[in-house]
Amino acid sequence: MTRRGLIVCSFLLCLAACSGIQTPLGNSGADDSSFIRLFVTFLVVCTVMYLLVVGALAGALANRRRLLTVEEGTHHESSPWIRRALIGWAALIVAGLVGLTIASFFTDRAAAKRAMRPQFTVKIIANQWWWDIIYTTPDVSQAVHTANELHLPVGVEAEVSLESNDVIHSFWVPNLAGKQDLIPGRTTDIQLLPTKTGLYRGQCAEFCGIQHANMALAVQVESREAFLRWIAQQRRAAFAPTTPTELAGYHYFTTHECSSCHSIAGTPANGQVGPDLTHVASRRTIAAGALPMSSGNLYGWVADPQSQKPGNKMPTIGLAPNELHAVVAYLQRLK
Amino acid sequence: MTPRSKGRATKREPVLRDGPDLTGSDLEERLEKTWSRPRGFIGWLASVDHKEIGRRYIFTALGFLAAAGLLALHMRLQLMFPDNDILGPSAFNEAFTMHGTTMMFLFAVPVMQGVQIYLTPIMVGTRAMAFPRLTAFSYYMYLFGGLFLWAGHFLHFGPDNGWFNYVPLSGPQYGVGKRSDAWAQTITFTEVAALAVAVTLVATIFKQRAPGMTLARMPIFVWSTLVTSLMVVFSMPAIALVSGLLLSDRLVGTQFFNPVEHGDPLLYQHLFWFFGHPEVYIIFLPATGFVSEIVATFSRRTIFGYPIVVLSLVGTGILAFGLWVHHMFATGLPRVGYSFYTAASMAVSIPTGLQIFCWIATIWDGRPRLQVPMLYVIGFIVTFVIGGLSGIIIAAVPLDLQVHDTYFIVAHFHYVLIGGAVFPLLGAITYWYPKLTGRMMSERLGNISFWTIFLGFQLAFFPMHIAGLMGMPRRVYTYPAGMGLELPNMLSSIGSFVVALAVLMFVVNMAASFRRGERAGPDPWDAASLEWATASPPPWYNFAHIPAVESRAPLWDLKDDLPVVHGLRVDDRELLMTSVISASPDVREPSATPSIWPLISAIAVAVTFIGSVFSPWALVFGAAPVGIALTAWFWPKLPGPFAEPQIT
Secondary structure, eight states, rough: OOOOOOOOHHHHHHHHHOOOOOHHHHHHHHHHHHHHHHHHHHHHHHHHHHHHHHHHHHHHHEEETHHHHOOOOOOOOOOOHHHHHHHHHHHHHHHHHHHHHHHHHHHHHHHHHHHTTTTTEEEEEETTTTEEEOOOOGGGGEEEEEEEEEETTTTTTTEEEEEEEESSSEOOOOTTTTEEOOOOOOOOOHHHHHHEEEEEEEOOOOOSSSGGGOOOOEEEEEEEHHHHHHHHHHHHHHOOOOOOOHHHHHHHHHTTHHHHBBOTSSSSOOOOOOOOOOTGGGEETTTTTEEEOOOHHHHHHHOOOHHSSTTSSSSSOOOOOHHHHHHHHHHHHOO | OOOSSSSSOOOOOOBBOBTTOHHHHHHHHHHHHSSSSSSSHHHHHHHOOOOHHHHHHHHHHHHHHHHHHHHHHHHHTTTTTTTTTSOOOHHHHHHHHHHHIIIIIIIHHHHHHHHHHHHHHHHHTTTSSHHHHHHHHHHHHHHHHHHHHHHHHHHOOOOOSSSSSSSSTSSSSSSSSSHHHHHHHHHHHHHHHHHHHHHHHHHHHHHOOOTTOOOSOOOOHHHHHHHHHHHHHHHHHHHHHHHHHHHHHHOOOOTTTGGGGTTHHHHHHHHHHHHHHHHHHHHHHHHHHHHHHHHHHHHOOOOOOOOHHHHHHHHHHHHHOOOGGGGGGGOOOOOHHHHHHHHHHHHHHHHHHHHHHHHHHHHHHOOOOOOOOHHHHHHHHHHHHHHHHHHHHHSSSHHHHHHTBBHHHHHHHHHHIIEEEEIHHHHHHHHHHHHHBBBOHHHHHHHHHHHHHHHHHHHHHHHHHHHHHHTTTSSSSEEEEESSSSHHHHHHHHHHHHHHHHHHHHHHHHHHHHHHHHHSOOOOTOOOOOGSSOOSSTTSSSSSSSSSSSOOOOHHSSTTTEEEOOOOOOOSSSEEEETTTTEEEEEEEOOOOOOHHHHHHHHHHHHHHHHHOOOOOOHHHHHHHHHHHHHHHHHHOOOOOOOOOOOO
């Protein structure tokens, strides 16, 4: 590799090292590793070509001695070596492009071939502006329904089946793989093979309306055991309220506005419009990454979702202080 | 007026023609009388002069550039810090939509067409555009479309779904209000305008070149105009179709794009990008035409590899129609099929690579003078090639799937569009400014503004590559702290203000030089092409005698005694038509006189279009005034008693 290539690589490594949870340079998935290899290849070839162009331009401008020697008039014949150089340049461009096209093609084919053997399927349905996540199983009662937080076991090929309930969105967890659009009326899919445990961030990548910027997805890649523990925990029905405040929250939730949109497994709340809240308190964020999960943020969100994520579909209801207190207490119980 | 005389014999006044007997100031006086327009405001509105219309296009487009640029600054303020709240989500979404729509439809295409309208007739050596009234009509359509869009923005029905305005987000169910309709109808306005200009340019180039200017002797800029105009003719109907289908889905309940009723949202994307990709080259190819002209003039030699440059233009124009799917790699179309579009996208860089070689070879083999237009050419090559190479990166499916719809793409297309089109445009304005105004722009201020915009641009847009690779998607009004996005965004914001400052200096230079610039003669740069053979600014009739051309560089070869043809009428507007390929004199053809009817027709069409945003019935009721205006416009002139007999 050229010295320039080394500089480019070290630059990339630096980027990767100081980068984090949402970058294609994270090298945390099979597709992502092949992305980095291919990207560096392209970058090296393009850098060489760029230096050639800029070098030739600089040479042409520095060629001042010709100012004195060139004949008057504007029709002098071009030097034969320039014509030969043109042929060389054309051959170089064509060779470079053919090489890159082939590299791209085989990277793409390799990814497609590897993706033939998914070991389980997750269904993700995009909504304005959150992600509905269902771990499907042959036995429907065993399916796990959650939202905005995807857990994956490391080293296991997962197929993510993608649908949209409203407009076009795009599923993008750059640390694991490239994008795939979610298009109403179609089912698309993407294969994920995480190779490193860690917490990553995904984000909708196709403009989908006013809160496109706050449509994120937390992705936890963990060991197989931790994943199975998480699945088992998510499969349980919601915890019952224990304190009087939680009970008041439970009553408010199941008999007022909340339950017309949200569902909590094991309770009468079975709305299908908003995210499932069965284990909401176990999640890392509120409202698809808009806020970190914390008691204060939960208060803020339930009290006035429109000021936290303007334009989102959850109305500000105007809870009385004691109702707010109760609902938040109940939600925090839903670990 | 002499009354019609009795009998068969019609008394005929002698027809005045230019020639050895009628030349010099006598001739110029007659031509001035024939080709000038009526004075006064109405006369101004009725003008069909290509120089006036071209200037109006250029100035209007620069106005829209300023407006869209201010939106960009506003957005950069918002993105300067994470979790900022200078612009809320709806204002931000409206800002980037207006920025993109204005830049693409109201600035980039019209400004290029404006320059083409101004230059083409004087570069090919004729007195007027082929369909001068259609040209006037197109300007008014463009102006009304732009005003409509911005009126919508200020009256809160401006579009906010991005310049691509994808369904279903913009469809009847999710695009509430009139915002998407305003977008769609603006598009219709600009498409009508662009198509009209394209047709007149193609006709002018094919039929009105000076005798002897064979296709092989046409200036490269005229070639680029021909290719882009043909591209407009073939690509713009697709977007007119898209906006029409979208309006009909929204207004009359058709279901072209509704998946529930067997419509398809992807149909929209295919049609949009079938237009949208050629659109990029419609903006870029005229810029390469500027570069070829400037490089030749300032290197003091004809362009190296003329046939290669011309074939590159034509090749790019054709290949540009085979790439549109690379905007849709993430939609889940069959994966193997993508490879074709990868290969095609790679292939389109071959002709451009060859053109770059030819420019550098021209400089190498010539005697370069580093004046401001040439600086812009150098800035163009250094900047544009980065954009071209990042274009090769995103042609690869596995790479595009990661960086698609991130700031990497934002960086890429600003390198291509600003580096590739705006830099050459600024160079072209500096280069042809003396032709437009008769005065030179300040070299010193020009130098300063070039270096400011060049460096400011790199500062503003290079960090966006990094931001994209750090995971920043496009079209987000805010981003969280802690993802490494703070620094690149801060640099971009600072850079954007530097760019704005440079543009301001450029405009100041234009304004100040208009009054105080050094006087320019007809040919201040010692250039080769025909537009420099006439006065600066050119008279109404462009050339006293139509020049005859014997080489690619007529002014260099025969500057002092440029051959001319005689025999065109000077007491009536008459043009010389030549044959398409060899440009041998063919027929004499009358040219339209100034008329207010193109404006009235444009008003009638505009009322219809704008009305149709609110009710489909507007099309029915608007048809009558449009029909009346068009009838008046095309009302045949009765042949007068002194009509000239046809001479074969």
